[in-house]
Amino acid sequence: xxxxxxITIGDSVTQWPIDEATIGNHGIDISTLRADTGFVTLDYxxxxxxxxxxxxxxIDGEAGALRYRGYGIEDLARNASFLExxxxxxxxxxxxxxxxxxxxxxxxMHTLLNEEMKRLFDAFPRAAHPMGILSAATSAMSTFxxxxxxxxxxxxxSESSIRLIAKLPTVxxxxxxxxxxxxxxxxxxxxxxxxxxxxxxxxxxxxxxxVDPVVARALDALLILHADHGQNCSTATVRMAGSSxxxxxxxxxxxxxxxxxxxxxxxNQAVIEMLANIxxxxxxxxxxxAEAKDKNDPFRLMGFGHRVYKNFDPRANVLKDxxxxxxxxxxxxxxxxxxxxxxxQVALEDDYFIERxxxxxxxxxxxxxxxALGFPVRMxxxxxxxxxxxxxxxxxxxxxxxxxxxxxxxxxxxVGAVDRNFVPLADR
Ligand code: ACO
Numbered sequence: 001x002x003x004x005x006x007i008t009i010g011d012s013v014t015q016w017p018i019d020e021a022t023i024g025n026h027g028i029d030i031s032t033l034r035a036d037t038g039f040v041t042l043d044y045x046x047x048x049x050x051x052x053x054x055x056x057x058x059i060d061g062e063a064g065a066l067r068y069r070g071y072g073i074e075d076l077a078r079n080a081s082f083l084e085x086x087x088x089x090x091x092x093x094x095x096x097x098x099x100x101x102x103x104x105x106x107x108x109m110h111t112l113l114n115e116e117m118k119r120l121f122d123a124f125p126r127a128a129h130p131m132g133i134l135s136a137a138t139s140a141m142s143t144f145x146x147x148x149x150x151x152x153x154x155x156x157x158s159e160s161s162i163r164l165i166a167k168l169p170t171v172x173x174x175x176x177x178x179x180x181x182x183x184x185x186x187x188x189x190x191x192x193x194x195x196x197x198x199x200x201x202x203x204x205x206x207x208x209x210x211v212d213p214v215v216a217r218a219l220d221a222l223l224i225l226h227a228d229h230g231q232n233c234s235t236a237t238v239r240m241a242g243s244s245x246x247x248x249x250x251x252x253x254x255x256x257x258x259x260x261x262x263x264x265x266x267x268n269q270a271v272i273e274m275l276a277n278i279x280x281x282x283x284x285x286x287x288x289x290a291e292a293k294d295k296n297d298p299f300r301l302m303g304f305g306h307r308v309y310k311n312f313d314p315r316a317n318v319l320k321d322x323x324x325x326x327x328x329x330x331x332x333x334x335x336x337x338x339x340x341x342x343x344x345q346v347a348l349e350d351d352y353f354i355e356r357x358x359x360x361x362x363x364x365x366x367x368x369x370x371x372a373l374g375f376p377v378r379m380x381x382x383x384x385x386x387x388x389x390x391x392x393x394x395x396x397x398x399x400x401x402x403x404x405x406x407x408x409x410x411x412x413x414x415v416g417a418v419d420r421n422f423v424p425l426a427d428r
Contacts, residue, residue, distance in 0.1 A: 007030075007033075009037055009039060014033075016028050016030055019050075024060065027053075042413050045307070046236070052402065052405075054230070055398070056068065056230075056391070056394050056395060056398060057230045057391070058230075059230050061308040061310050062311055063311060064311040064312040065314060066315065068085065068089055068227065069089065071094075073315060073318070077221045077224045081220055082193055082227070083103060083107060086165060086389075086393075087100065087103050089228055089390045104193075106162050108166070108189050109189070110163050110167065111169070112167075112186065113170050113174070116144075118184065121175065121178045122178070124136075124178065130172065130175040130176060130379055131257075131260040131382060131385070132260075133171075133175035133178070134168075134175060134256055135257050135260070137171045137174075138164070138256060139249060139253035142247050142250050142253075145159075151247070152400070157248065157397060160247070160249065161393045168385070169196065170187055172383075173197065174200075176201055177201075179378070184200075185204070187200060194217075194219040194220040194223065198216060201374075201375070202374060218373060221322065222319075222366060225315045225318060225319065225362065225366075225387070226315075226383075227390050228390065228391025229391065230308070234258040234259040234264060234392070235255060235391060235392060237255045237258035238251045238252055239251075239395055241255070242400060243405060251392075251396055252392050255392050259384060259388065262302070265384040267303055267361070268362075268380040269367070269378065269381055271363050272380070273302075275339050278343070279335060285346045285347075288343065289346050289350060292352075293350075301347060302364075303363045303365075304358045304359065304360060305361065311359070313359060315362040316362055316365055319362065319369065323337055323368045323369050326372050334371065337368050340365065
């Protein structure tokens with residue numbers, strides 16, 4: 001491998017060191033480009049720009065591979081628990097049995113919200129989207145733990161991380177209960193992470209709610225599949241906010257808002273809405289595929305395409321199998337699964353999708369499983385956020401521990417007016 005790259009600008013040639021990756025794309029370190037040449041790079045959407053070195057998640061978009069800390073996603077989804085994976089992402093190694101027991105206990109002992117937080121939920125309109133409540137409540141949490149804001153203090157960082165992972169399912173379920181006018185259900189320490197969340201979501205004070213272990217296991221695996229994905233839009237947002245030394249709660253809340261968009265985590269809701277429309281419209285997939293291909297029509301096939309995956313999204317593959325298993329185990333049928341499979345088939349055989357390497361992404365099948373597990377559509381992106389939380393924390397921590405981190409501050413290529421004299425209002 002070459003150890004230097006050359007950039008020629010007019011007659012001047014400059015050399016730049018190569019930053020070697022253990023696997024995947026190597027980097028050209030242009031950190032002094034502007035100072036040395038007066039030029040900056042322009043890269044809309046950062047498709048060619050690495051913002052950091054990271055040892056957390058590896059994605060091979062061509063091969064369709066995804067690994068957390070070197071472990072394949074399929075392996076982890078089948079064999080590990082969500083908290084085990086959270087520990088792995090945040091600490092770099094799989095926990096020993098003792099470490100995992102301690103970690104689980106710490107999380108379990110922090111699941112309650114401060115009672116004053118409940119007033120926050122009451123302040124939202126009944127129809128409020130739970131993602132808005134989730135990010136607001138996460139930001140609000142920072143005000144309850146103001147002695148834990150120092151990113152350079154490992155104890156404060158660890159405590160904030162435990163609190164966030166412990167409390168997010170409680171926040172999410174309270175947001176849901178508020179939206180349907182039911183009483184909040186408090187966490188139960190005898191249940192595992194996913195079972196406790198399901199209980200808070202679906203129990204009522206009036207009767208016992210038995211958590212189905214098949215459902216809890218499926219939810220746990222789904223959270224694992226969402227747990228990290230390199231420098232995606234929401235994670236880059238968490239890092240950007242954190243680079244100003246904003247506290248972990250505030251940084252994560254910023255990431256949640258980025259996740260909400262329909263081109264990112266909001267796509268899982270958009271997919272189900274699209275499939276339901278197709279069903280209502282008589283199930284003609286071809287019509288929707290044609291609309292997605294029409295450049296004069298803004299419609300896109302939701303759940304198709306990915307910035308990084310140009311072969312297949314390995315998470316979608318695991319989920320597709322899972323969707324069938326879960327529906328079978330729960331004795332349910334979902335017409336939308338048939339529509340999804342039909343649409344996938346049509347799109348995958350179409351030249352437009354083949355040429356552009358557009359395949360189903362994680363959101364294409366996750367919504368069908370979330371529906372089968374009993375979650376309402378508006379909670380889907382919230383579930384994504386609960387899953388992605390350990391990744392956001394791991395990336396935030398990695399950034400704050402990296403001595404090369406500087407406040408995130410991109411440059412621009414200015415194309416506006418150069419120098420104008422102010423014109424008084426009366427003369428305009
Ligand atoms: N339906 C139809 N055409 C599409 C789709 C789609 N879902 N996705 C991309 N294309 C087309 C584009 O129009 C473009 O065509 P062109 O080359 O003729 O102009 C080409 O494929 C490349 O697409 P880009 O938008 O340049 O790809 P980019 O990497 O910027 O966008 C994205 C990726 C946002 C995921 C896009 O594929 C999309 O909008 N998909 C639908 C929304 C979605 O499912 N988002 C979830 C992503 S996964 C996640 O965040 C967890």
